[in-house]
Amino acid sequence: MKDARDAWPYANEAGQEETVVCDVLVLGGGLSGCFAAIAAARQGQKVVLVEKGSGGTKRRRRNRI
Numbered sequence: 001m002k003d004a005r006d007a008w009p010y011a012n013e014a015g016q017e018e019t020v021v022c023d024v025l026v027l028g029g030g031l032s033g034c035f036a037a038i039a040a041a042r043q044g045q046k047v048v049l050v051e052k053g054s055g056g057t058k059r060r061r062r063n064r065i
Contacts, residue, residue: 022048 023045026037037049 020048022046024048025050028052 024037024040024047026033026040026047026049029049029051033049037047041047
């Protein structure tokens with residue numbers, strides 16, 4: 001059984017949808033993903049960066065550069 005300290009601290013929002021319009025969608029917020037997002041934003045592109053596991057609460061926390 002999982003310990004409460006290991007539980008995901010955010011509420012589950014399964015089944016909710018949101019439409020996001022962008023020029024560049026970057027999947028992964030690691031070093032390469034961040035670099036790609038910054039490079040595209042510097043070129044005037046509208047960028048959305050999403051991280052693994054972002055099907056719920058991170059959707060609201062995504063970084064729009």
